[in-house]
Amino acid sequence: MKTHFKTWLLALIGLTVLSGLPMSSAQAHGEKALEPFIRMRTIQWYDVQWSTQKFNVDDEVSVSGKFHVAEDWPISVPKPEASFLNISTPGPVLIRTERYLNGKPWVNSVALQPGGDYEFKVVLKGRLPGRYHIHPFFNLKDAGQVMGPGAWLEIGGAASDFSNTIKTISGEAIDMESFGLSNGIFWHLFWGLLAAAWLIWWVCRPLFISRYRMLEAGLEHELVTKNDKLIAKLILVGVPVLVLVLNEITANRYPDAIPLQAGLDQILPLPAQVNAGTVNVDTLKAEYNVAQRSMVLQVKVDNRSQSPVRIGEFSTSNVHFLNPALSLSGVMTGDNDITSPGLSIDDDKPIEPGEQRVVTLIARDAAWESEKLDGLIRDADSRIGGLLFLYDELLGQRYISSISAAVIPKFS
Amino acid sequence: MSAHIPVSTFKPYRGEKARLARAYDYLILVLALFLFIGSFHLHFALTVGDWDFWVDWKDRQWWPLVTPLIGITFPAAVQAVLWDKFRLPLGATLCVTALLLGTWVTRVFAYHYWNYFPINMVLPATMLPGALVLDALLMLTNSLTITSIFGGAAFALLFYPSNWPIFGMFHQPVEYANSQLTVADLFGFQYIRTGMPEYLRIIERGTLRTYGQYATPLSAFCSALLCSLMYPLWWHIGKWFASTRYLTKI
Numbered sequence: 001m002k003t004h005f006k007t008w009l010l011a012l013i014g015l016t017v018l019s020g021l022p023m024s025s026a027q028a029h030g031e032k033a034l035e036p037f038i039r040m041r042t043i044q045w046y047d048v049q050w051s052t053q054k055f056n057v058d059d060e061v062s063v064s065g066k067f068h069v070a071e072d073w074p075i076s077v078p079k080p081e082a083s084f085l086n087i088s089t090p091g092p093v094l095i096r097t098e099r100y101l102n103g104k105p106w107v108n109s110v111a112l113q114p115g116g117d118y119e120f121k122v123v124l125k126g127r128l129p130g131r132y133h134i135h136p137f138f139n140l141k142d143a144g145q146v147m148g149p150g151a152w153l154e155i156g157g158a159a160s161d162f163s164n165t166i167k168t169i170s171g172e173a174i175d176m177e178s179f180g181l182s183n184g185i186f187w188h189l190f191w192g193l194l195a196a197a198w199l200i201w202w203v204c205r206p207l208f209i210s211r212y213r214m215l216e217a218g219l220e221h222e223l224v225t226k227n228d229k230l231i232a233k234l235i236l237v238g239v240p241v242l243v244l245v246l247n248e249i250t251a252n253r254y255p256d257a258i259p260l261q262a263g264l265d266q267i268l269p270l271p272a273q274v275n276a277g278t279v280n281v282d283t284l285k286a287e288y289n290v291a292q293r294s295m296v297l298q299v300k301v302d303n304r305s306q307s308p309v310r311i312g313e314f315s316t317s318n319v320h321f322l323n324p325a326l327s328l329s330g331v332m333t334g335d336n337d338i339t340s341p342g343l344s345i346d347d348d349k350p351i352e353p354g355e356q357r358v359v360t361l362i363a364r365d366a367a368w369e370s371e372k373l374d375g376l377i378r379d380a381d382s383r384i385g386g387l388l389f390l391y392d393e394l395l396g397q398r399y400i401s402s403i404s405a406a407v408i409p410k411f412s
Numbered sequence: 413m414s415a416h417i418p419v420s421t422f423k424p425y426r427g428e429k430a431r432l433a434r435a436y437d438y439l440i441l442v443l444a445l446f447l448f449i450g451s452f453h454l455h456f457a458l459t460v461g462d463w464d465f466w467v468d469w470k471d472r473q474w475w476p477l478v479t480p481l482i483g484i485t486f487p488a489a490v491q492a493v494l495w496d497k498f499r500l501p502l503g504a505t506l507c508v509t510a511l512l513l514g515t516w517v518t519r520v521f522a523y524h525y526w527n528y529f530p531i532n533m534v535l536p537a538t539m540l541p542g543a544l545v546l547d548a549l550l551m552l553t554n555s556l557t558i559t560s561i562f563g564g565a566a567f568a569l570l571f572y573p574s575n576w577p578i579f580g581m582f583h584q585p586v587e588y589a590n591s592q593l594t595v596a597d598l599f600g601f602q603y604i605r606t607g608m609p610e611y612l613r614i615i616e617r618g619t620l621r622t623y624g625q626y627a628t629p630l631s632a633f634c635s636a637l638l639c640s641l642m643y644p645l646w647w648h649i650g651k652w653f654a655s656t657r658y659l660t661k662i
Contacts (some may be wrong), residue, residue, distance in 0.1 A: 196509070
């Protein structure tokens, strides 16, 4: 007994000490939880940037960028016939005021086309002060969430500074934070009081044991009185009449009411941004070296442009492998993106106009493991996807090609 | 077997026995209230779920079909106990009141204070008018068949019109992003729900369009038919739970 007491006492002290330790709240959004082949071969984000990362409540901030919908869409993932560009937030600490896809405003879900290129912009407005980890991401129907680059946003000011007023078609200005609340509370109280009166009417008299005994003794007729029946008749007639009258009054008050809108937006892709045909890249082979944590890609580059090009970046699932031989200050990445100078090329000389060259790229970094992308080799679908960025240093042009190939693991 | 008491030997409780019986009433009432708040609320949240959580899920097809169909379950079961054993016609009203208490607590504390949603976006629906009618009808007819057919139907048919005074105003049209939305739709767009993309809404999906745009009455009558079947099913589940087999003396 004494031994048990000590054990419990120690456990209690331990728990008390642990509960006193500073704890940080979880700020991840399951970015790495989705299978790597889905993260790499569905929505391929690039050039994502925030207008600012420090602002006040009621101020607007926007996130914009581009994404390519992989041509090599996994067979096991339903096609993106209903997709929703969302923002990962811990609740509505920001509200979404505008959203554009290829310059067109849209509010519903959208059908994306594999192989299509899109640019997006989402305008948000600070609602609650704090420091939040935010991602743009795509909800893909029946597939999951494909996260875009994350960033930390700091919202200053006071929650009371927030306002959100909109206008209905009839011109009535409404405050979204309180619209319909007092009306809703009123009707809940109204029906609640009627219900409470009915309950109290019965609860005021002896209930369970007394009534059970009387029922068993055959005194049922004494349990329900004439007054009870009169009130029940009033309810039976009065409540439906009241409901219908109130419904009619409301219908007349809002004659323009419409059903909830459930359309699917159709927005065509931009003219090709990726695989635009000027510089073509064909992936010949992909090997993943487990020991070296490196992806070896053999690609054939066909430069049909007027200037020499060089390979500058390979990007997949928000991990950017940069060629250190090029100064790529313009690469936009999120706060939580991995940017690694680990891209090496066996023949890094500029590829001349009209030249076709087979080159071997090695993208080496621990990020393959830390981002749980190396799980690809153990997946049911072990094909890699990503974007290869080639640069024309003379004209300042950028060409983007998608990479896609089955991955062969090498264990030594 | 139950504790049959011959009327010739029946004596009402008096004095200490009456006081104890009354104390027992209150004890059971408080326990029942918390039991129904917890269990009915959980049952409702897991089945009706988003249709009741969000203002932009309360459509004219699925919401009036699903909500009464699930909402009539516990009232039927509890009525079976309270009416059959005690001739207390308050089972439906008690259940729905308990559900609303639990729902309001959740909406205010979990949705508003914990997850920052404005309460008007997560206003619950009411089923109290239907519950009152269900209780009154059972008491007046003392018939499972009539209550199933007419009470079940009334419970479903009264649902949409009794909630229109609360939610009608959220269906006013708004011009937004080059399209027409309802105020309710706009709530769904503006107040970000990470795990709730627009396409997840099961609204306006179905083939109840034979009579043009009059989807709501069709849904309500479909729900009325189903409620008439659901009611006796759950009545018998309630009866099954309310055995007095072991009560031989009282």
